Amino acid sequence: MKPVHHYDCIILGGGPAGMTAGIYAARAKLKAVVLESNITGGLVNSTYTVENYPSYPSIHGMELMQRMREHLDSFEVPVEEVCEVERLDLTGVVKVVETDEAIYQARAVILATGRKPVPLETPTPCDQVHHCAICDGAPYAGKRVLVCGGGNSAFDESLYLLSLGVAHITLIEIMPRFFAAAATQESLLGSGKAEGHTETRVVDLEVAGDLLVAAILENVATGKTWREEVDGVFVFLGQRPSNELFKDQVTLTEAGYVPATSDMSTNLPGVFAAGDIVDKPFRQITTAVADGTVAALSVERFLRAR
Numbered sequence: 581m582k583p584v585h586h587y588d589c590i591i592l593g594g595g596p597a598g599m600t601a602g603i604y605a606a607r608a609k610l611k612a613v614v615l616e617s618n619i620t621g622g623l624v625n626s627t628y629t630v631e632n633y634p635s636y637p638s639i640h641g642m643e644l645m646q647r648m649r650e651h652l653d654s655f656e657v658p659v660e661e662v663c664e665v666e667r668l669d670l671t672g673v674v675k676v677v678e679t680d681e682a683i684y685q686a687r688a689v690i691l692a693t694g695r696k697p698v699p700l701e702t703p704t705p706c707d708q709v710h711h712c713a714i715c716d717g718a719p720y721a722g723k724r725v726l727v728c729g730g731g732n733s734a735f736d737e738s739l740y741l742l743s744l745g746v747a748h749i750t751l752i753e754i755m756p757r758f759f760a761a762a763a764t765q766e767s768l769l770g771s772g773k774a775e776g777h778t779e780t781r782v783v784d785l786e787v788a789g790d791l792l793v794a795a796i797l798e799n800v801a802t803g804k805t806w807r808e809e810v811d812g813v814f815v816f817l818g819q820r821p822s823n824e825l826f827k828d829q830v831t832l833t834e835a836g837y838v839p840a841t842s843d844m845s846t847n848l849p850g851v852f853a854a855g856d857i858v859d860k861p862f863r864q865i866t867t868a869v870a871d872g873t874v875a876a877l878s879v880e881r882f883l884r885a886r
């Protein structure tokens with residue numbers, strides 16, 4: 581039998597939105613818990629330098645998230661990391677969240693599950709496919725990598741990989757042009773250690789034993805394919821909302837985001853949303869913490885009204 585824990589508010593996701601909601605919930609004397617499927621910090625953990633978070637002109641993403649976590653911990657809000665939510669029932673007055681370890685019950689839930697990278701779909705699975713240069717780049721010093729994507733993230737992360745000592749980068753974009761800022765494109769493609777191909781996609785990966793040896797690439801305009809010897813692949817194809825857990829219960833937009841109202845409430849009473857999962861024009865750390873603030877204060881108002 582799994583233990584049953586009772587809370588005022590369950591916060592799903594421990595990124596900036598979820599952690600801020602936890603801080604505000606604690607300050608409102610609510611008994612809250614943060615359930616995080618990975619480690620706290622969310623997408624910011626994979627951001628090398630954050631230069632637009634007020635009070636820190638420039639700070640390493642992981643450091644900023646560590647400080648946010650310490651702030652949350654100072655209120656003794658319990659945080660369950662690497663926990664897998666197996667069942668979620670948001671429809672009743674009492675919401676139920678079942679993880680692999682326990683059952684959590686509360687009258688309010690804040691959905692702060694953010695977004696996750698669009699995966700690279702290839703027939704051959706491979707352990708050397710990554711979505712974060714900061715997290716996984718170091719072992720590729722002196723090696724050759726393929727970077728998928730032609731936006732700012734792909735170019736910025738490629739420059740970071742070069743700073744780690746990666747020997748050569750092949751960067752591919754399926755569209756006819758790259759979308760990164762011109763100066764960033766020049767820095768990377770003028771480095772002498774990187775080449776870029778537009779109208780190009782990965783058809784498959786060639787693996788020997790457990791190790792990646794090459795990527796099979798295709799020019800989508802001409803149909804020509806070729807084999808590129810690489811030791812690793814870094815994928816920056818954009819983000820999609822992490823809504824799998826609640827997509828059958830909460831109203832979503834066509835693109836899969838939660839259309840929250842100005843107090844961050846959803847279509848279900850007692851269920852609020854915050855951060856990148858919300859349908860909104862700008863997804864930044866500041867907007868995520870703002871949403872987390874409003875969501876927690878709305879939970880407080882919702883619970884006190886009952």
Ligand SMILES: Cc1cc2nc3c(=O)[nH]c(=O)nc-3n(C[C@H](O)[C@H](O)[C@H](O)COP(=O)(O)OP(=O)(O)OC[C@H]3O[C@@H](n4cnc5c(N)ncnc54)[C@H](O)[C@@H]3O)c2cc1C
Nearest residue numbers: 593595596597617622623693694695855856863864865868
């Ligand atoms: C490459 C990149 C660079 C960026 N750089 C900047 C920048 O410089 N400045 C800036 O302001 N913004 C930046 N952003 C945007 C910023 O990272 C996001 O707006 C912000 O992280 C959103 O916070 P969040 O808490 O809503 O979501 P996230 O940070 O995505 O956190 C969501 C959390 O929920 C967890 N989760 C997901 N599903 C579940 C589940 N089922 N159960 C439990 N937990 C779950 C995830 O593991 C994650 O920890 C960048 C984004 C990217 C992709």
